Amino acid sequence: MLANKKLILAHFWLAFAVFGVALTLGAWQMFIRSPIGTWLSNPELYYRSLTAHGTVMGYVFPTLVAMAFGYAISESALEQRLVGVRWAWAGFWLIVAGSIMAVIPIALGRASVLYTFYPPLIGNVFYYLGVVLVVVGSWIWVALMSINLRVWRKAHPGAPVPLAMFANVAGSYLWAWTAVGAALELLLQIIPVAAGLKATIDAGLARVFFSWTLHAIVYFWLMPTYIAYYTIVPRAIGGRVYSDTMARISFILFLVVAMPIGMHHTFADPQVGAGFKFIHSAFTALVALPTLLTVFTICASVEIAARLRGGRGLFGWIRALPWDNPMMLALAFSFVMLGFGGAGGLINMSYQLDASIHNTQWITGHFHLIFGGAIVIMYFAIAYDLWPHLTGRELIDLRLIRTQLWLWFVGMIVTTFPWHWVGILGMPRRMAYFDFSDPAIAPQALSVTLSAVGGFMLLTSGVLFLVILARGMRAPQADAGPYRFALAVHQPATVPVALNTYALWVGLMIALTLTNYGYPILTLALNEGTSVPAVYVGAQ
Amino acid sequence: MSARDLFTFRNRHFTTGVGVTAAILIVTAIGGFIVLPFAQPWVQFANVWDAICSAAGLPQRTATVAAPEQTRRLSGVVLTSSTLSRSSQEAIGRGATLAQRCAICHGPTGISRADSPNLAGQYAAVIYKELHDFRSGARTNAVMSPFAVGLTDQEIADLSNYYAYLPRLPAYHPTPQLPKPNIVIYGAPMRGIAPCGSCHGSLDNKTGSPWLEGQSDAYMKAQLEAFATGERRNDISQQMRNIARAMTPQEIEQAAAYYASQPPDVVKAVD
Numbered sequence: 001m002l003a004n005k006k007l008i009l010a011h012f013w014l015a016f017a018v019f020g021v022a023l024t025l026g027a028w029q030m031f032i033r034s035p036i037g038t039w040l041s042n043p044e045l046y047y048r049s050l051t052a053h054g055t056v057m058g059y060v061f062p063t064l065v066a067m068a069f070g071y072a073i074s075e076s077a078l079e080q081r082l083v084g085v086r087w088a089w090a091g092f093w094l095i096v097a098g099s100i101m102a103v104i105p106i107a108l109g110r111a112s113v114l115y116t117f118y119p120p121l122i123g124n125v126f127y128y129l130g131v132v133l134v135v136v137g138s139w140i141w142v143a144l145m146s147i148n149l150r151v152w153r154k155a156h157p158g159a160p161v162p163l164a165m166f167a168n169v170a171g172s173y174l175w176a177w178t179a180v181g182a183a184l185e186l187l188l189q190i191i192p193v194a195a196g197l198k199a200t201i202d203a204g205l206a207r208v209f210f211s212w213t214l215h216a217i218v219y220f221w222l223m224p225t226y227i228a229y230y231t232i233v234p235r236a237i238g239g240r241v242y243s244d245t246m247a248r249i250s251f252i253l254f255l256v257v258a259m260p261i262g263m264h265h266t267f268a269d270p271q272v273g274a275g276f277k278f279i280h281s282a283f284t285a286l287v288a289l290p291t292l293l294t295v296f297t298i299c300a301s302v303e304i305a306a307r308l309r310g311g312r313g314l315f316g317w318i319r320a321l322p323w324d325n326p327m328m329l330a331l332a333f334s335f336v337m338l339g340f341g342g343a344g345g346l347i348n349m350s351y352q353l354d355a356s357i358h359n360t361q362w363i364t365g366h367f368h369l370i371f372g373g374a375i376v377i378m379y380f381a382i383a384y385d386l387w388p389h390l391t392g393r394e395l396i397d398l399r400l401i402r403t404q405l406w407l408w409f410v411g412m413i414v415t416t417f418p419w420h421w422v423g424i425l426g427m428p429r430r431m432a433y434f435d436f437s438d439p440a441i442a443p444q445a446l447s448v449t450l451s452a453v454g455g456f457m458l459l460t461s462g463v464l465f466l467v468i469l470a471r472g473m474r475a476p477q478a479d480a481g482p483y484r485f486a487l488a489v490h491q492p493a494t495v496p497v498a499l500n501t502y503a504l505w506v507g508l509m510i511a512l513t514l515t516n517y518g519y520p521i522l523t524l525a526l527n528e529g530t531s532v533p534a535v536y537v538g539a540q
Numbered sequence: 541m542s543a544r545d546l547f548t549f550r551n552r553h554f555t556t557g558v559g560v561t562a563a564i565l566i567v568t569a570i571g572g573f574i575v576l577p578f579a580q581p582w583v584q585f586a587n588v589w590d591a592i593c594s595a596a597g598l599p600q601r602t603a604t605v606a607a608p609e610q611t612r613r614l615s616g617v618v619l620t621s622s623t624l625s626r627s628s629q630e631a632i633g634r635g636a637t638l639a640q641r642c643a644i645c646h647g648p649t650g651i652s653r654a655d656s657p658n659l660a661g662q663y664a665a666v667i668y669k670e671l672h673d674f675r676s677g678a679r680t681n682a683v684m685s686p687f688a689v690g691l692t693d694q695e696i697a698d699l700s701n702y703y704a705y706l707p708r709l710p711a712y713h714p715t716p717q718l719p720k721p722n723i724v725i726y727g728a729p730m731r732g733i734a735p736c737g738s739c740h741g742s743l744d745n746k747t748g749s750p751w752l753e754g755q756s757d758a759y760m761k762a763q764l765e766a767f768a769t770g771e772r773r774n775d776i777s778q779q780m781r782n783i784a785r786a787m788t789p790q791e792i793e794q795a796a797a798y799y800a801s802q803p804p805d806v807v808k809a810v811d
Contacts, residue, residue, distance in 0.1 A: 274572070275592070275596055276595075276597065278595075497551070503547075508558065520597065
């Protein structure tokens with residue numbers, strides 16, 4: 001039962017429209033930095049574009065997708081109309097306003113600070129206020145998800161919360177808490193300086209606050225993808241979820257350990273003690289656990305589908321899978337990219353190995369492979385799966401959809417593998433220009449050119465994606481029926497209270513935040529004389 | 541079931557969840573704060589508490605050796621993007637009177653015929669900094685130092701405001717405009733040289749960096765060479781010395797010749 005189709009479609013369209021713009025900027029950046037482009041002489045333009053690309057891809061696009069998908073899940077999994085539709089629209093318009101407010105200073109070159117802010121660089125205050133509005137808009141969604149679940153629980157006392165909604169609300173709580181780090185950084189540190197009330201800033205403390213957000217935000221981006229793995233894919237390929245309990249435990253583990261691990265982003269920072277770096281490193285290793293659980297459960301679920309279709313043998317069942325089904329294809333691509341990206345992530349989280357790839361193109365390759373690859377390809381899949389239910393029209397051209405997914409997959413591999421490689425060779429990231437005529441880096445020219453070609457494959461795929469969705473709005477009408485999620489092999493009749501509620505896990509998440517972040521933040525905040533003069537972007 | 545049933549040791553989810561989390565935390569804390577610090581043979585700790593404090597990142601005053609004495613004077617000028625950004629007519633008037641004594645080298649209109657810098661329309665912050673540095677001895681010059689030594693803070697500010705107020709006139713050594721050399725627009729990234737234009741105009745301007753268009757070729761070359769040899773050292777954090785040291789003699793010539801050939805009205809376009 002999808003009652004508020006317009007609301008969900010508005011979120012999706014805004015998400016994909018800004019995605020298209022940011023994708024174009026990304027491809028341009030790769031071109032201009034590669035040996036095939038001519039250097040544009042002004043690095044500022046590059047950083048302007050990079051800031052816009054990061055801000056849209058990091059804050060606006062995934063947040064809108066999570067919100068759209070969240071509303072859809074709330075209505076269809078709980079089978080109740082969304083409570084607080086007006087608030088939902090308010091959240092949407094806040095994000096629109098925030099995005100516009102943030103993009104104008106970026107376009108004017110007044111906020112080329114990159115989406116990670118990098119104090120003591122300080123941009124125009126409206127850029128930060130815009131980002132704050134986007135986050136506030138998304139917090140409305142968090143509240144609505146919680147309220148809708150509460151309403152449902154009242155009507156269904158003691159009943160197991162449907163898996164999709166359980167995971168969705170876990171994701172929203174994770175986001176609510178993880179956004180607090182960047183919010184503190186913005187409200188207490190950056191915005192007062194950007195508004196001219198202060199002229200100095202504690203950059204070290206700001207980096208610690210941002211690391212609070214920076215890692216778990218990736219898991220917030222990941223949530224829709226994992227929800228799709230568990231609750232869409234098995235249904236779409238005619239299988240069942242292997243274990244509902246395993247799924248719940250995975251999401252719970254994400255909730256508890258995705259956040260208090262962010263300091264592995266500050267391994268090279270002198271202001272953080274080595275002991276805390278070690279704790280965060282160890283907890284980062286733990287976060288691989290829910291992913292491994294998920295890979296196992298989903299492979300088992302897919303095997304169920306294959307055997308139901310007559311697949312036989314130890315591995316022979318793989319051939320029996322519906323490979324022409326876009327959902328199957330997307331899942332396989334996503335897993336391959338998750339595998340490579342995850343392996344790279346294990347290198348990033350280990351203190352010693354990180355030293356050799358820290359701040360190199362390896363990192364850029366890593367997060368594009370995980371986010372742009374494994375996660376975003378499932379965003380496409382979610383949109384394809386939901387579209388007929390939202391528009392009441394059929395997506396007819398499966399061939400085009402498969403082409404789009406293939407292009408995205410190959411494009412992402414071609415983009416990110418050379419990035420990893422040149423990163424190992426030592427190429428720094430966040431650079432506007434490389435002089436490939438220099439013999440020291442001339443051998444890297446081929447790899448960088450290749451990755452730029454990959455960038456254009458991604459752009460083509462992105463355009464195709466938008467074309468498919470736009471054509472889907474005009475296709476002949478067809479009733480897609482009610483939107484359903486995958487059933488488990490053993491559909492739960494009752495669920496232990498701990499696996500049906502969040503209090504315990506949110507409590508553990510907050511407790512771990514206190515133990516893992518409390519002391520470093522307190523000492524940095526109380527230390528006198530750690531602030532440095534702000535460097536205002538665009539100031540003469 | 542209610543929250544009361546959840547938060548009780550009878551609930552095995554509660555005991556396992558909290559227990560495992562606490563156990564991992566304790567084990568990693570012991571590893572990070574006690575085992576690993578002592579695993580570093582090159583660091584000596586007095587006791588366990590010392591190791592824990594070190595691993596927690598507690599700021600410690602370990603420097604028992606005094607910092608080496610600074611023999612040469614460093615620039616003590618602090619500039620912000622708003623330094624002298626608001627000038628008054630009175631200040632400009634006072635500056636004009638004071639500037640009479642500068643005219644012999646820097647020209648009555650602020651345009652030099654003696655290979656001294658042209659000051660007409662130069663950024664106030666730039667003149668302010670250089671005069672302060674000449675006065676303090678952070679920068680020395682046989683001609684300039686005696687002039688600067690007697691100036692008061694007020695006089696320095698007035699002079700800066702006056703010269704910044706003067707219109708930018710064409711220089712006396714017109715040459716055909718040269719194309720931008722690589723060092724000006726690209727720098728030399730592999731040698732850590734940012735493009736000249738990223739601070740001195742053409743691409744961007746940074747506080748405290750003078751615009752260079754139409755300045756004397758010989759003067760700019762001499763300054764770059766003085767930075768390279770360390771003879772001139774009033775640049776903050778050695779920014780110009782690091783750059784000049786890494787530049788080739790040919791690049792120094794190219795940069796100086798390029799900026800000398802540019803008319804100062806180009807500066808207006810990027811201001």
